[in-house]
Amino acid sequence: MTLFLELLINGLSVGAVYALIALGFVIIFKATEVVNFAQGSLLFLGGFTISEFSDDFGFFPALLLGVTVAAFGALLIERVLAIRGSAASVNTLAIVTIGVDIIIAAELVRRVGVDARTLRDPFGADTLNLGGVEVATSRVAAIIVAALLVTAFFLAFKYTKWGIAMRASAEDPEAAALMGIRRSRVSAIAWILAGLLATVAVIFLVAFPTPGLDGSVTRLALKAFPAAILGGLDSTGGAIIGGLLVGMAEQLALGYDNYLSFLGGGFGEIMPYVIMIIVLLVRPSGLFGTKDLARV
Amino acid sequence: MLKVDNLVVRYGAVEALKGVSLEVPDNSVVAVLGSNGAGKSTLLRAISGTHRLHRGRIEQGSISYRAAGQNAADEQNDQNAGLIRIDKLDPAKTVGRGIVQSPEGRRIFGRLTVDENLRAGGMNSSATKSARTETRERVFTLFPILAQRRGQRASLLSGGEQQMLAMGRALMASPSLLLLDEPSLGLAPQIVEQIGEIVLEINGMGTSVLLVEQNASMALRVAQHAHVLEVGKVSLSGPADELAKTDQVRDLYLGHGAEEISGSAAVGRSQHLTRWTG
Numbered sequence: 001m002t003l004f005l006e007l008l009i010n011g012l013s014v015g016a017v018y019a020l021i022a023l024g025f026v027i028i029f030k031a032t033e034v035v036n037f038a039q040g041s042l043l044f045l046g047g048f049t050i051s052e053f054s055d056d057f058g059f060f061p062a063l064l065l066g067v068t069v070a071a072f073g074a075l076l077i078e079r080v081l082a083i084r085g086s087a088a089s090v091n092t093l094a095i096v097t098i099g100v101d102i103i104i105a106a107e108l109v110r111r112v113g114v115d116a117r118t119l120r121d122p123f124g125a126d127t128l129n130l131g132g133v134e135v136a137t138s139r140v141a142a143i144i145v146a147a148l149l150v151t152a153f154f155l156a157f158k159y160t161k162w163g164i165a166m167r168a169s170a171e172d173p174e175a176a177a178l179m180g181i182r183r184s185r186v187s188a189i190a191w192i193l194a195g196l197l198a199t200v201a202v203i204f205l206v207a208f209p210t211p212g213l214d215g216s217v218t219r220l221a222l223k224a225f226p227a228a229i230l231g232g233l234d235s236t237g238g239a240i241i242g243g244l245l246v247g248m249a250e251q252l253a254l255g256y257d258n259y260l261s262f263l264g265g266g267f268g269e270i271m272p273y274v275i276m277i278i279v280l281l282v283r284p285s286g287l288f289g290t291k292d293l294a295r296v
Numbered sequence: 297m298l299k300v301d302n303l304v305v306r307y308g309a310v311e312a313l314k315g316v317s318l319e320v321p322d323n324s325v326v327a328v329l330g331s332n333g334a335g336k337s338t339l340l341r342a343i344s345g346t347h348r349l350h351r352g353r354i355e356q357g358s359i360s361y362r363a364a365g366q367n368a369a370d371e372q373n374d375q376n377a378g379l380i381r382i383d384k385l386d387p388a389k390t391v392g393r394g395i396v397q398s399p400e401g402r403r404i405f406g407r408l409t410v411d412e413n414l415r416a417g418g419m420n421s422s423a424t425k426s427a428r429t430e431t432r433e434r435v436f437t438l439f440p441i442l443a444q445r446r447g448q449r450a451s452l453l454s455g456g457e458q459q460m461l462a463m464g465r466a467l468m469a470s471p472s473l474l475l476l477d478e479p480s481l482g483l484a485p486q487i488v489e490q491i492g493e494i495v496l497e498i499n500g501m502g503t504s505v506l507l508v509e510q511n512a513s514m515a516l517r518v519a520q521h522a523h524v525l526e527v528g529k530v531s532l533s534g535p536a537d538e539l540a541k542t543d544q545v546r547d548l549y550l551g552h553g554a555e556e557i558s559g560s561a562a563v564g565r566s567q568h569l570t571r572w573t574g
Contacts, residue, residue, distance in 0.1 A: 161419060168405045168416040174349050175403035180391030180420025180469060 005133045007255040008248070013139035013204070015247020016146035018272075020201040021224030022231065022239035023153060024194030029233050030170040031183075031190035033090045038077055038097040039198055039225075040218035041104035046070030046199030047119060047206060047213045048108050054120040062120075067199045073104070074195030078188055101218070109215040116212030125208045138207035149200060150240055153193075157236060162189055170234065223250070226276035232289020241287060246272040297321050297364075298343070298395070298473055298506065299379055303357035305335075305342050307350060312338040314528040315357065320473060322364035325495060325505045327515035327536060329549050330525035336508040337400055339525070340475045343506075344397045345387040359383040363394045363472040364502065391420045394472035400481065400508075402462040406451030410442055413450050413461055417468030428468075435464040438497060456487035463494065473504045480511040492518045512549030516540040524549075 021039060028036045049069040054062035077100055081093050088096075123138035130140075157163040166186045169176040173183055198221070205220050206213040227246040231238025253260060254268030279287060298320040305313040313335045320326045330336045341347040343359055360379035382390055396417075405413050414435065418428050436443040439460040445453060450461055459479055466474055476495065480488040492514040499505050499518075509515035516522055516536045524532040524545065532544060539545050 161415075164408070164412050164415050165419055167408055167412070171405045171407055172403055174346055175399055175405065176416065177346055177349065177387040178344055178391070178397045178399055178403075179417050179465065180388040180396075181416065182386075182388045 002133055003255060005131075006135060007251050009130065009133065009135050009143075010139055010255075011248035011251035012244065013135075013142045013247070014251055015227075015244035016143050017201050017204045017243075018224045018227045018247050019240045019243025020146050020149060020197045021221055022228035022243045023150065023236060024197040024201075025224065025228040026231075026233060026236050026239040027166075027190045027197075028187075028194050029228075030236070031166050031187045032078075032081075032085075032093075034081065034097065035090075035094040035233070036077075036097050036191075036194065037094060037225075038101040038104065039194065040221035041101045041108070042070050042074050042077075042195050043198035043202045043205070043221045044105055044108050044213075044215075044217050045073050046195065047202035047217060048112065048117075050119045050199070050203070051112075051117040051213055059120050059122055063199070063203070066202075067196050070199040071192040071195035074191040074198075075188060078191040082184060082187070105215070105218050112214055114214075116206075116214040118212045119203055119206060121203055121207050123207055136208050138204060142204035142207075145200065145204070149197070154236070162186065166190065223272045226272040230276045230279040230286055232286030234290050235286065235288035238286055238288035246275060249275050297362050297379070298504070299358075299360045299376070300339070300343070301358045301360070303339070303342060303359065303383075304355040305338050305347060305352050306355050307338075307352045312352065312528055313342070316525070316528070316530055317357075318523050318530060318533065320504050320506050321521075323499065323502060323504055324521065325499050325507060325519045327512075327519035327522040328506065328508045328525055329510070329512050329515060329522060329545070330508075331510060331548070333527070334525040335528040336525055337477055338528075340397055340399075340477050340506070340508055342383065343390070343395060343475060345382075345385050345390045346397075354383050357383075361393060361395060361473070364504065388420055391469055391471075392422075394470070395475065396466045396469045396471035396473075397475035398462045398466040398477065398479065400477035402455075402458045402481075404450045404453075404458050404461050404465065406449065408450055409447055410450055410453070410461060411446045413465050414442070414446075414468050417465030419469075421469050423470060427470075431468055431470055434501070435467050438467070438494060439464050456483050456490070459483060459487075459491060460494070463491075463498075467498065467503075471503055473506065474498060476505060476507045478509060478511075479507070480509060480514055488514050510549070512540075512545060516545070 021043065024039055025036060028034060046066040046069065050062045050066035053065050081096060085093060121138065123141055126137040127134050128137050128140055157167065165181045169181055169183050169186050177183065202217065206217060223246060224243065227242035228239050231242025250268045250271045253271040257265060257267065260267045300316060300318050303313050303316045316339060328336055328339065338347065338352065341350065341352060342354055359382050361382045362378040362380065382393060405416060414432060418431065421428065441457055442461060442464050453461060463479065479491045488511060495505055495507060495518045507515050507519060516539060519536040522533065522536040522539045523530045532539065
């Protein structure tokens, strides 16, 4: 029972982090219809910047720098995509983001080297005792921070000018243009926000008990992708549910690994993708996705 | 005043407008009639600057605009004073100049609430918060049903209500010129009547209206001036009440045995109206 509770909390925590990354995917997709495969390297970029500066400046100033650099990087990618964006199909642009992802990640791996870096986050290796269950403080912090961020985002979607402009533009770009809504601005803000979300996510992705930041972080981030897909690529709520689902399933599969040994060890690693495939077989547009996504 | 001068718009190999000229004077309602494919929507797209989204190109001619009241002093001397070219502006800048379009098929944001649709409509306006609230109150006075349904998802509205929302949404930007693309499309006759009344009310508030319609009877009743568009050209234009009496318009658009008489034969009988050539 203790193991189950521990896995549940860990699953919730990991899931919350996936949800943040998935939310970034979804925001960009809604604003531009481009699937951004570079999200993993943006996250790496944010994490790398924090690790570069947290020794000298402390964690929080470094975090601010990390968010700024990742947001700027995201904006740069967005601008590059926009140059010939209207002439290229969104599929082409998605593949361009794969290229961008590989380039950024390669450069960062070269700079990071072989040793995992710490971001000097304030949680360190502390643990908390929640009703007899021992969990890493960073995992609990991840849940709280993600919940706050997600709430803030949902309020922004619902009530801010940008939120309404983005939803209007996602639903009918031409009608939105006729209202004077500038899609380029909506899209730029979406990318900046995705950069911010990725940087916050990376803190928890590489915090204790994970050894630290190294090249494998992009692979970790990639698990947010099935989360976004199974939630429905154009559904912000779906990203959250998808993230939690993937995180939970992954942690449970890892925790009960010995029961799953007939499938071979480490089944948790592929769990997110297994769930994604099962969900897509039943609901091709994801759990909460719009059915008519194929419309151009 | 809006002035469209010899406008040629092309989508790839297809020439959709072949030299269209027309004017919308200050505080007037001007109707553009025409059947499907005549180029009505292309005309509005070119004015709004959204033709580019359809890979359309303005090949020739110009569109210029001057909001009512600007350079009023010059107006006596020169009709064209203060007219500014708008055909190179992007849609947002066109809206900023006071020209707002309510597109064909309504195109409301179905997943947004009525209130959010209206907010989306007022997004570009630089008006203060109190001015925006005032505009919204005006829209609610014009369309009381929208006030009742403000919290509802727009997709749940009836066709007529959606049309009212589309018009209300456009009005949120406080346009000096409202472009209405087929507001009567798919609506019951009583609702069409109501839309006609509302167009007159909007005009009464000082907004000019360029009304593009297939429903000629409503359009000719509310407009002072009308143009008939046929395969990319203005084939006939004149005061709306005179146009309504011509055989061509009666036969083709007011539904009195349209099939028997060809358009060109009918035009021949309306010599007292300006013929447009080119």
